[in-house]
Amino acid sequence: MTAFYFERLVEIFPFFLKGLWMTSKIAFISLVTCTLLGFILGIFRSGKNMILKRIIGVYVAFVRGTPFVVQVFIIFFILPEWGLQLKAFPAALLAMAIMGSAFICEIVAGGISSIPKGQWEAAASSGLNLTQQLRWVILPQAMKVILPPLVGQFVLLIKDTSVVSVIGVMELTRVGWVTVVRIPEGLMVFSLVGALYFVISYPLILLSNYLEQKMAVN
Amino acid sequence: MLADFNLRVILEYLPLFLAGLRSTFFISIVSIGLAIATGILACACRISGIRLIKYPAIAYIEIIRSTPLLVQIYFLYFGLPTLGIRVPEIQTGILALMLNSGAYIAEIIRAGINSVEPGQIEAGVSSGLNYVQRMRFIILPQALGVTVPPLLGQAIVLVKDSALLSLISVAELTRAGQTLTSDRFMPSEAFFTVAFFYMCIYFCLKALADWSQRKLIFREAY
Numbered sequence: 255m256t257a258f259y260f261e262r263l264v265e266i267f268p269f270f271l272k273g274l275w276m277t278s279k280i281a282f283i284s285l286v287t288c289t290l291l292g293f294i295l296g297i298f299r300s301g302k303n304m305i306l307k308r309i310i311g312v313y314v315a316f317v318r319g320t321p322f323v324v325q326v327f328i329i330f331f332i333l334p335e336w337g338l339q340l341k342a343f344p345a346a347l348l349a350m351a352i353m354g355s356a357f358i359c360e361i362v363a364g365g366i367s368s369i370p371k372g373q374w375e376a377a378a379s380s381g382l383n384l385t386q387q388l389r390w391v392i393l394p395q396a397m398k399v400i401l402p403p404l405v406g407q408f409v410l411l412i413k414d415t416s417v418v419s420v421i422g423v424m425e426l427t428r429v430g431w432v433t434v435v436r437i438p439e440g441l442m443v444f445s446l447v448g449a450l451y452f453v454i455s456y457p458l459i460l461l462s463n464y465l466e467q468k469m470a471v472n
Numbered sequence: 473m474l475a476d477f478n479l480r481v482i483l484e485y486l487p488l489f490l491a492g493l494r495s496t497f498f499i500s501i502v503s504i505g506l507a508i509a510t511g512i513l514a515c516a517c518r519i520s521g522i523r524l525i526k527y528p529a530i531a532y533i534e535i536i537r538s539t540p541l542l543v544q545i546y547f548l549y550f551g552l553p554t555l556g557i558r559v560p561e562i563q564t565g566i567l568a569l570m571l572n573s574g575a576y577i578a579e580i581i582r583a584g585i586n587s588v589e590p591g592q593i594e595a596g597v598s599s600g601l602n603y604v605q606r607m608r609f610i611i612l613p614q615a616l617g618v619t620v621p622p623l624l625g626q627a628i629v630l631v632k633d634s635a636l637l638s639l640i641s642v643a644e645l646t647r648a649g650q651t652l653t654s655d656r657f658m659p660s661e662a663f664f665t666v667a668f669f670y671m672c673i674y675f676c677l678k679a680l681a682d683w684s685q686r687k688l689i690f691r692e693a694y
Contacts (some may be wrong), residue, residue, distance in 0.1 A: 316667075324670065328664070331659035412539070413539070414540070434550045440553065441547065446473065451540060452538045455539070
C-alpha cells in the first residue's frame with residue numbers, strides 16, 4: 255500500500271512545486287516589504303518624536319504579544335466587517351507585512367541604539383543633517399549589529415508563511431493538507447513538505463550562522 | 473466600526489474563553505517543562521565528542537529549525553495514526569511543541585555554555601577537576617544565568633505557538649475564538665478577546681524576561 259501511495263505522490267509532485275512557488279512568492283514579497291517598513295519604523299522608533307515613538311511602540315507590542323494565526327484571523331475575518339474585502343492572497347501579504355515589519359523594527363531600533371551617542375554628535379558637528387548622519391555614520395555601523403538577527407528573522411518569516419494556509423492560500427503547507435486527505439500517508443506527505451521548506455530556509459540559516467561568527471570576530 | 477462591539481456576547485462566552493485560557497496555560501507549562509528536558513538532552517548530545525549521538529542531535533536541531541512548526545504539527549497529527557499510534561490531539565500538540573522548542577532551547581543552552589571563557593575551563597583542568605566536575609562547578613553555574621532571559625523569550629514564543637494547536641482542534645484559547653465565530657459569526661468580539669488574553673500573558677512574561685535581563689547585567693557589572 256505504501257508503495258502505491260508513494261507512486262501517487264510522485265505523480266502529483268508538480269502540485270507540490272506549485273505550492274513551493276507560491277510559498278516563495280509570498281516569502282519574497284513579504285521579506286522585501288517587511289524589511290523596508292521595518293527599517294522606516296525602526297528609524298522613527300529610535301528618533302526623537304515622542305508621539306510617533308509611542309504609537310510604534312503600541313503597534314509593536316500588539317504584534318509581538320499575539321500569535322500570528324490570530325492576526326491572520328483578525329485581518330481575514332474582521333476587515334470585511336469594516337468594509338474592506340480582501341482576497342486570501344492580499345490578506346496573507348498584509349498579515350505578513352504587519353507582523354514582519356514589527357519584528358524587524360525592533361531589530362533595527364536595537365541596532366541603532368547600540369551606537370554610542372558620541373557618533374551622532376560627531377556626525378552633527380561635521381555639519382551633516384539628520385538624514386546624512388543616519389545614512390553615512392549611524393546605519394553603516396549599526397548594520398553589523400542588525401544583519402545577523404535580520405537574516406535569522408528572514409528564516410522565521412519564511413516559516414511563518416505556512417500559517418497563511420489557514421485562510422486557504424494554496425501554498426506548500428496547504429498543498430500538503432489537501433494531499434493528505436487523498437493520500438493518507440501523513441509521514442510521507444509532510445516529510446516531503448518539510449523537505450521543500452528545508453531547501454529554502456536552510457541556506458539562510460547557514461548564512462545567519464556565518465554572519466554571526468563574522469560579526470563576532472569583528 | 474467598533475460602535476456595535478457586542479460586550480454581552482463576550483460575557484456570555486466568557487466561561488469558554490476562560491476554559492481556553494486554562495487549557496493554553498496547561499499546554500504551555502507542560503510543553504515548556506518537557507522542552508527544557510529535551511533541550512538539555514539534545515544539547516548534551518550536541519556538545520559531546522561521541523559521533524554516534526552528536527550527529528543525530530545536530531540533525532534533529534537543524535531539521536526542526538528549518539521547517540515550520542505548523543508542518544511539524546501536521547506531520548505528527550496525520551503521521552502518528554499511520555504508524556498505528558492513536559493519541560488525543562492535545563498530546564500530539566504537546567509533543568509537537570516539546571520537540572520544536574526543545575531544539576531552540578538546546579541552542580540557547582549551547583550558547584550559554586560557549587559564553588564561558590575557555591581560560592576558565594583550562595583553569596579547571598589544571599586544578600585537577602574532571603569533565604563532570606568542571607561542568608558542575610565551573611561552567612554550569614555561570615552558563616545557566618545567561619540562559620534565563622532567552623529561555624523566557626522562548627516561553628513567550630511557545631505560548632504564542634500553542635495557538636496553532638487550534639488548527640488540529642485542541643480546545644485552547646484561539647479555538648474558543650473560532651467557536652464563537654462559527655456560532656454567532658462575531659469575529660471582532662471573538663478574536664479581539666483572544667488577542668487581549670494573549671497580550672496579558674505576553675506582558676507578564678516580558679516583564680519577567682526584562683527583569684531577569686537587568687539582574688544579569690547588574691551581576692556582570694558587579
